[in-house]
Amino acid sequence: xxxxxxxxxxxxxxxxxxxxxxxxxxxxxxxxxxxxxxxxxxxxxxxxxxxxxxxxxxxxxxxxxxxxxxxxxxxxxxxxxxxxxxxxxxxxxxxxxxxxxxxxxxxxxxxxx
Numbered sequence: 330x331x332x333x334x335x336x337x338x339x340x341x342x343x344x345x346x347x348x349x350x351x352x353x354x355x356x357x358x359x360x361x362x363x364x365x366x367x368x369x370x371x372x373x374x375x376x377x378x379x380x381x382x383x384x385x386x387x388x389x390x391x392x393x394x395x396x397x398x399x400x401x402x403x404x405x406x407x408x409x410x411x412x413x414x415x416x417x418x419x420x421x422x423x424x425x426x427x428x429x430x431x432x433x434x435x436x437x438x439x440x441x442x
Contacts (some may be wrong), residue, residue, distance in 0.1 A: 359413035360400035360439050365393050371437050390420045412436055
């Protein structure tokens with residue numbers, strides 16, 4: 330197994346109650362993990378294309394339709410606004426591909442019922 334790069338980190342289990350699923354302390358879960366294939370119209374096309382065209386990641390990672398996606402709040406202030414700003418694509422191989430949204434641009438939100 331190769332060493333993860335800055336954009337690819339290994340999945341870790343949560344260590345504290347309320348901690349995000351990716352194990353990032355201080356980040357709060359905004360939207361539970363969903364399969365990308367189940368909600369492709371909600372995900373900005375640029376996010377999908379960025380994964381598909383990135384030649385620096387494994388070939389399995391370039392198939393976002395096989396990934397799960399979750400959204401996180403980076404702080405309580407963002408949670409109060411109801412706007413997630415961290416999105417994590419979970420690859421079946423165990424890697425995570427994170428998108429940090431700063432300023433404007435698309436930010437998606439979903440509910441699982």
